[in-house]
Each structure stands twice: as structure tokens, then as C-alpha cells.
Amino acid sequence: MAIKETQTQLNVLDLFCGCGGLSLGFEKAGYHVLLGIDVWKDALQTYKFNHKDCLTLCADMSTLTGEEVQKYIGMNKVDVIIGGPPCQGFSIAGKRIVDDERNKLYKGFVRMVEYFKPKSFVMENVPNILSMGDGIIKASIIEDFQSLGYNVQTKVLTASDYGVPQNRRRAVFVGMLNGTFDFEIPSVEHKVTTSEALSDLPEGSLEEGAAYPIEARSEYQKLERRNSSGVYNHEITMHNEQTKRIISMVPDGGNYKDLPKELQETRKVHIAWTRLNSQRPSITIDTGHRHHFHYKWNRVPTVRESARIQSFPDDFIFLCSKTSQYKQVGNAV
Secondary structure, three states: OOOOOOOOOOEEEEEOOOOOHHHHHHHHOOOEEEEEEEOOHHHHHHHHHHOOOOEEEEOOOOOOOHHHHHHHHOOOOOOEEEEOOOOOOOOEEOOEEOOOHHHHHHHHHHHHHHHHOOOEEEEEEOHHHHOHHHHHHHHHHHHHHHOOOEEEEEEEEEHHHHOOOEOOEEEEEEEEEOOOOOOOOOOOOOOOOHHHHHOOOOOOOOOOOEOOOOOOOOHHHHHHHOOOOOEOOOOOOOOOHHHHHHHHOOOOOOOHHHOOHHHHOOOOOOOOOEEOOOOOOEOOOOOOOOOEEOOOOOOOOOHHHHHHHOOOOOOOOOOOOHHHHHHHHHHOO
């Protein structure tokens, strides 16, 4: 089914869309997202629920063609392409990303840009993509898009500089077709702390759609609540007594180094037993490995708390299993 043609807004195609965080950001900036494409059905369920005016397509970007996508969006023009192709296992030869099995997802992004020739594209990835292969990956990516007529700039952005309560760093490639530009994003003066993001959410679970138990305590909380009728996805994880006892020994902002020697190696990762710092932006939210704990409560953050840290508004509701929801939030931008 093709969607109706749009006239006034710039149209966006979201590749590797996940649950739709990047799409949501572009929508809030005034763009119209035509289609979100991902291979993970759980994420697309959440995407559909929260982006009711967008189509979704469950497809493998390594084989999907521009012609197939065009059938979904009808005669609509694609003005902007966005997305974050996985970068694990890039295969390079000389100074180029080669046509190797491991590169097919990234090449799928390039192929869509080549087919639709949008006015611009935004591609995000992990910061070390800029240094992988002694800079060969970065140079090859830029060269691929320059050969299609795009002027490309790249920067590493830290989310907490722009109002998100999380020190999440991402490399962003921005390309403009047949034009020169210098993109700048205005940063904020005040960095939102973890406490400012989460202090209105209770220690225990809430029923789906439950009323907020207290008034908002910060401007950020007021912003997150703005269009929401209640609290969703706030189901706590039930840890065993031993785990809760160990968590209780770690102070606000502390980690495994604050534990007695005999407990420091109970988890064999350096980020283990880390409490969020209430007075700073959060460390990077992951996909649910359960190594990061609430700054006050003796448990991991709930899905809603994790979503708050990622700056998802409270009316953005996550579907499928709780494990899947954590992964959806952690993978999002």
C-alpha cells in the first residue's frame, strides 16, 4: 500500500529505524517520515504504535532495492535519508570499504542514497568508526558519498550537550547534495542530571497507564510528561536478596571499587555494579545487560527510566517483552 503524497514538509526515509527514536527526533523538528525500515519485528511493532502516520517495512537492508522501497512510498519524493547501519566487522582493502559480506548493511545505506538522491542524509554510528583502520573507514565512507555528489561533514556529538540526560557519544555524518555547508547544533547551558530525569518515578512498579504518583520535580520531567496520560513501561526488575545487598553497598555515582574486595570480582566486567550519578547526566544506556543501577533504588532502571535517559517522551510506549523493550531503548538514538 502506498501512502498519500505530501506537499509541504520534507520527506524522510529512516533506514535501520529500530523502534523509531531518530524518526521521532526528525518529526519533532518538522519533517515528515514516510517509511521506517528494519529487520527486527519487535522494534517495528513499537515503531508502528508510536508513528501512526508512517509506514514500516520489515526487510534486510543488505538486499533491499530502491525500486522495492519506491513501491511502498508511491510517488513521494525522498528529501532526507537517515539511519545508523551496524559497523561491526567492516572489511577493508587498501583504502576502501570493499564489497564484502560484512559491509552489506552499510552498502545498503549507500545504495538507497544513490537511488533516491535526497537533498541530504544523516548517518550516525559509534565514535570509533572515525578511527577504525587508522581512519580508512571514515575516508572510505566520505569518498563513497562524495562520488554520488555529496559534500560530507562528520562530527562526534555528546547527547548531554543538547539537553539529553546522558553522556552518549555518536559519530554523525551529514551529507548535502551539490552544496557546501557547515552544520552547527546549538548546545545547552544546563546539562540535565539523572535525578532531574528520574526523581518523579517511584521505587516500585506501576500499572500500565497509572497516574503519576507525584508532581513533576524538574523542567525536564514537565517536558517528558507533556502529552502523556500516565506512566507506561515502569515494571521493576526483581533482583535476589544477594544482588540487592551488594547494590546497597555502592553509593550514588559509585561502582565496584566501592565494594569489599571479595565482592569486586563477582561480575567480570569493568562497568559492573555501577550506580548512576544523581548529580550528573547518565552514563550510556545499554541494551539491558543489568550492570547499571538506579542512583537511589537498589535495582536496575526500568524501561521507562531508561527511555527517560534516552529522552523519549512518556507518551512513547514500548511493546513486546520487557527484555525486548530494554534492547529497543538501548539501540535507539
